[in-house]
Amino acid sequence: MDTPFTYSQMYLLQALGVAFSLALIGFVVEAIRRNRLNERYAILWLAAGAVLLALSIFRPLLHWVALSLGVSYPPSLLFLVSFLFLLVIVLHYSLVLSAQRDAIRRLAQAVAFLERALDETDGARRRE
Amino acid sequence: MRPLVVIPTLNEAANIAAVVDGVRGTCGADVLVVDDGSDDGTAGLARAAGATVLRHACNLGIGAAVQSGFLYAIAHGYDAVVRVDGDGQHDPGFIPVLLDELARDRADIVVGSRFLAREGYQSTVVRRVGIVILGVLSALVGARVTDPTSGYWALNRRALDVLGRWHPDDYPETQSLLLATRAGCRVREVPVVMRPRHAGNSSISTVHAGFYMLKVILAVLIERLRSR
Secondary structure (H helix, E strand, C coil): CCCCCCHHHHHHHHHHHHHHHHHHHHHHHHHHHCCHHHHHHHHHHHHHHHHHHHHCCHHHHHHHHHHHCCCCHHHHHHHHHHHHHHHHHHHHHHHHHHHHHHHHHHHHHHHHHHHHHHHHHHHHHHHC | CEEEEEEECCCCCCCCHHHHHHHHHHCEEEEEEEEEECCHHHHHHHCCCEEEEECCCCCCHHHHHHHHHHHHHHHHHCEEEEEECCCEECCHHHHHHHHHHHCCCCCEEEEECCCCCCCCCCCCCCHHHHHHHHHHHHHHHHCCCCCCCCCCEEEHHHHHHHHHHCCCCCHHHHHHHHHHCCCCEEEEEECEHHHCCCCCCCCCCCCCCHHCCCCHHHHHHHHHHHEE
């Protein structure tokens, strides 16, 4: 088969893929350990890392999945899936942001009312 | 009737004292300034001018400031609120006029409109076009108003209950009108004369007027889709 890459180059790419996947998983695990990542996101990113790892270790996997779905150029399946994945995540973050904005608003309003009530009792005490 | 004058403000140090004085000079109502996270000392100046001050720890948007005012009025047993802008555009002389409409029970929300009687400050050309388009839009969606972006309102307890529970965020006037109308509140406009702001810049620049319009139209359309 005529390929523009030598075998050593292909192994290098594979090694890079595996290394990147492992780094992602390692980073996520470390973030969980330091309480910097919420579990529900952790599961998501660990799953993403696992999929990337499986694809880079076992290279024909992507071809099998792509061909069985009728996709003639396997990398485009990878692009499609990752694009949709990121799209859903960003949409989810928009929902989270909206909910947090609402919560912050309620909190700030509650604090404003409490401060006002505190001012009143302070003022009353000082007048006595 | 026991009215509360609510003044939502953000960084209006140059105007706030004059506005509070103006209101207190016109009517005997209590004045509440809602400071939406100013960093120029607006809250202190308002307090010195004799207003009660609610202060948001961070900027939440004009809608939240107005809502805080409504919630305060409900919590403290006021039975009407007059909403006055903090930049001096609203002549406090019209406060009794707006309240009079409520007292006669002609409406639950009285809106002071620049366009019923065409005098005084009429805003820039771009914004006028936008306001006319919004007028047509608001007619389409059911509220009969000529000045849907006016923030000079008087509300009775019924309207406060509706808008205190949920109040739109960024550009609240048009959306609030719709929301209240759908909840069964009666809206009525009275002519008022507005002045250009005393000092500083409006939160809406001419450049952004087009964008503002689009956002309001979108918000109004979304408001129709919301289930509440």
